Amino acid sequence: MRRMLELATTLANDQRIRFLVIGGVNTVVGYGLFAALDLYVFAGIPFGYLLSLALSYTIAITLAFILYRRFVFHVTGQIWTDLTRFVSVYLVSIGVNAVALPILIELFGLNSLIAQAIVLVCTTLISFFGHRKFSFRRASESQA
Helix, strand or coil: CCHHHHHHHHCCCCCHHHHHHHHHHHHHHHHHHHHHHHHHHHCCCCHHHHHHHHHHHHHHHHHHHHHHHHCCCCCCCCCCHHHHEEEEEEHHHHHHHHHHHHHHHHHCCHHHHHHHHHHHHHHHHHHHHHHHHHHHHHHHHHHH
């Protein structure tokens, strides 16, 4: 039992594990919001799925920002700077996804689910290092 507790503590103290857990929670919440909005709020509206996507993305990125700041990177202050940087990291990830996905599907003939899984690994790494080294960076870290 003690070894299990030590392992749990070690995993909880690993920033990469916290990032994956919070990212997983955020993905489930974002997708759930998208599905609920698409099925119940914007159903029957032309291009309602785009409204669902925009609203669910806005809520999910806000939730991710709060959770990453608090539970993954443990930072305070500089909220507007962090938010601007945070969104810019997501814009890079979305850009990479929008370019890489069609290349993997159209040029390499991969199944769309496999292609997205590959891109997801890349964008997760971009997101982790981008948030760690850019979004939530502090002056004392860059001087160390």
